[in-house]
Amino acid sequence: MTTAVAVVQRPEVGFGNLRHAGLSAFWFGSNFLWIPLTTVLIQSQIDSVVPKGSQNTAIGVALGIGGVLAMTVPPIVGAWSDRLNTRFGRRRPIIVAGSLLTMPGLVILAVANNYAEVLVGYAIIQFFFNAAQAAYAGIIPDVVPAQQVGKASGFLATMTQLGIGTGLGVTSLLGGGRSVYFVMGAVALLSIIPTVWAAQGEGLDPIIPHPGRPFGESVSEFLRPLHEGDFAWVIFTRLMISSGITAVLYFLVNFFRDVVLPAGQNPATFTDNWLLVVVLTAIPFGFFGGLLSDRIHRRKIFVYLAGAAQAFVAIVFIAFYPTALPLVFALGVAYGVGYGLYFAVDWALACDTLPDPKKSAKDMGLFHIALTLPQAVIPFFGGPLIDALNGPHGNGGYRIVFSSAVVFLFLGTVLVSRIKVVK
Secondary structure: OOOOOOOOOOOOOOOOHHHHHHHHHHHHHHHHHHHHHHHHHHHHHHHHHOOOOOHHHHHHHHHHHHHHHHHHHHHHHHHHHHHOOOOOOOOHHHHHHHHHHHHHHHHHHHHOOOHHHHHHHHHHHHHHHHHHHHHHHOHHHHHOOHHHHHHHHHHHHHHHHHHHHHHHHHHHHOOOOOOHHHHHHHHHHHHHHHHHHHOOOOOOOOOOOOOOOOHHHHHHHHHHHHOOHHHHHHHHHHHHHHHHHHHHHOOHHHHHHHHHOOOOOOHHHHHHHHHHHHHHHHHHHHHHHHHHHHHHOOOHHHHHHHHHHHHHHHHHHHHHOOOOHHHHHHHHHHHHHHHHHHHHHHHHHHHHOOOOHHHHHHHHHHHHHHHHHHHHHHHHHHHHHHHHHEEOOEEHHHHHHHHHHHHHHHHHHHHHHHOOOOO
16 A cells, blocks of 8 residues: 655745635535535425425435535546646636536525426536535645644634534524525625635646546546545545434434424424534534644544544434434534534545645545545435335334444444554
């Protein structure tokens, strides 16, 4: 197995907290849009146009289609941005263009009245916003000093949780109405401005094209980080942990409706509130966890603690099907601790083990697959499985699918030990 190349040491001059905040601002806008959309709004909108009994299947198909786009677009667009030469940089033009082209998808969702229209709008968003995020993924390794990647990861984790929390809060205040899509678009576009400012100077050095290679050799080289070196283990463990999160997260609205809540209570609003508890808990653990990982030069311990907390919550859901709402919210707090600790070091692990800093966006696009592949596969199969196993006398489908989350989280947590260059 190959050894990861160390990230190039960059001067820290001018890279203070303000610039870290500006650089991570786009992650606020991204998560303000993504999480309410994928965990609450799409489910509720599909439930309103699809008969009960096939709703989880319809949700799984929609998320599966979106997940395929989210899996394939980032590495391709990332590789393109690694080779792009413009006077505005390599990453920023794609971020701006991709975000603008996302807006028609939000408009379609805002006016959609049937399942096909929902699929079209969702697919447009997945294609173009993932393109923007692919280019953005290359900015952190491009401009952040190597000795501050933990701090950058902490800022990203904080912006992630703040974006999720604010997005869910706004969604709840607007009652899940269609107008929230326009608010999401405005916030996503505004969040670009500080990131473009903070990334000034990126990608201005001209890229010297490499000699052409045979197609098979090019494909093999493109995919090499998926199966060689520590970066491959970072991708695999992220894949497992993301699978564990996905196996629960994308069916929460219907799980709360069918298992937890008394008749008549709005499951979308309850899910909003539960996820708000998760992210409010996660914010301090994500921010200070990233800073602490730089100071103690250890990142794996955060993954171990995160996996244990998240698996504990999944086990309680599976074993007891809790209906006491204070207990359910307490489980949200426990989940938030794990969620925050993992994302505190998520990007730092990737930046620490990048095989080639000159191809950062392409390789971070491959890293992104570990987040999006579960979104394509698990809902696609998990949704029909839940519908098939749930029946008039029980909700056993949730128990089976949620059990897989425990297995995934266990594998992702334990196999972090295989990463050698990071403690």
